[in-house]
Amino acid sequence: MKKNKEIEVHSEETSRNIKGQTYPVTELYIGKKQIGEVLHFGSKEFQSFADDEDLGTSKTLDLAIETIIRRWNLHEN
Template sequence: MKKNKPVEVTIKDLGTHHELSIGKKMIGKVTELSENKYQAEHSHGILGIFKDQDSAHEEILRHWNLHN
């Protein structure tokens, strides 16, 4: 069984959106579409629309964990 290693996730606020990075690799971004509507994206497309920013961040991390 593979051991889980802790990783540091960096969230940069770029005004129009947030970028989530691990090390130097960007793993996704969250854009506020309107009040209570946040779009989560990764390099292969859109993951979905969420009611709050935290849920969008979590979905990006969940997707990254599944595919890396």
């Protein structure tokens, strides 16, 4: 039976200018590798991206982060 290993994910806050509008962005990293980012379009609109792939919109930051981690887990393991 394969043991689950714990992986530490950390985030960095930055901003991005899109079409003249500045949006907050949360970048997610495992080690030094960026696994995705979340654009904060509003109080209940968080757009998730991983490797330039649009993963969809979530209503909370936590759900958006979970989407990126699940996608990473499926493609990296």
